[in-house]
Structure formats: C-alpha cells, structure tokens
Amino acid sequence: MTxxxxxxxxxxxxATITVEPRMTLADALREELRLTGTHLGCEHGVCGACTVIVDGLAVRACLMLGVQAEGREVITVEGLGDVAHLGPLQRAFRKHHALQCGFCTAGILTTAHALLMEEPNAGEDRIREVISGNLCRCTGYLPIIAAIIEARDAYREMQREAAQ
Structure with a gap:
C-alpha cells in the first residue's frame, strides 16, 4: 500500500505524517510522531487507555484511523503539560496519588481534560459517568475523582480568562 x-x-x-490508510490514529501518534503517552490496551475502544482529544472531544485513538485526522486538532497527554509545567489535572493527580502503574493515566487525563474544558462545573456524578469508560485496575478511582474535582477550579479560571 501507499x-x-x-x-x-x-x-x-x-504536523504532516504519512500513514497507511488502515493505520489507527493511536499507531500514527506513537509510530510517526513518537508521542508514546497514548497507550494501546484492548485496541477495541473498551479500556480508554488510548483516549486523545480531537477537535475538543475525547475519542478512542484505537478506533479512529490516522487518515481521519486530516485537518483536525489533536491533543495527547503530552499536550496537557510538561515536567517543568504540569497542567492542573497533572498537578492534582500527583497531589492525590491518583495513579499507580500509570497505564490508564494518559487516557483518564485526556478524558477529564475534555470534560472540564466543556463542563468546568461538572459534579462528582458527572465526573464518575464520564470516566467510567476508562478502566483502572490499580487505584479504585477515589483518588482519581478527588483529583478531577480539585482541578475544576483551575478550569473555571481558564474559562473566565478566556471569556475576558
């Protein structure tokens, strides 16, 4: 194939990448752009480890083809902050010890980021509903939920600043 x-x-x-028509967005991000924070778990869209943000929406990168990203805006976990300047969710996850093995963390962070960008006042029930599609076998979810709740203030502030 070409x-x-x-x-x-x-x-x-x-960015411009060259992908085979059947290559998933997850594989394209990892292999072509070396953005390895996007993890591949089930490769069926069930576990949420591969979640990235495409045009503001959390999507399973294992279910989207790389060619479907033409002209789109993609945010991976690497786009949420860096070691020197962690994003608000990353800081809250560190504070609340909301990760253990770390395999699910990138997908949960991008899912929560998409939620809080859209709904910075999301309540605990809404947060639980949204992250229910991200499987974590280590934490029991309580520190994850606490971290997301704490990060809401920063997202509210970002929304206020953007409105001005």
Missing amino acids: GVPVHLRVNGSS
Missing part, C-alpha cells in the same frame, strides 16, 4: 499524507495540528503544532 502512504497517505495527513496534515493536522498536534498539541498546538502543525
């Missing part, structure tokens, strides 16, 4: 060029924005930067 590769197809795909032009997209990833974590705020323009």
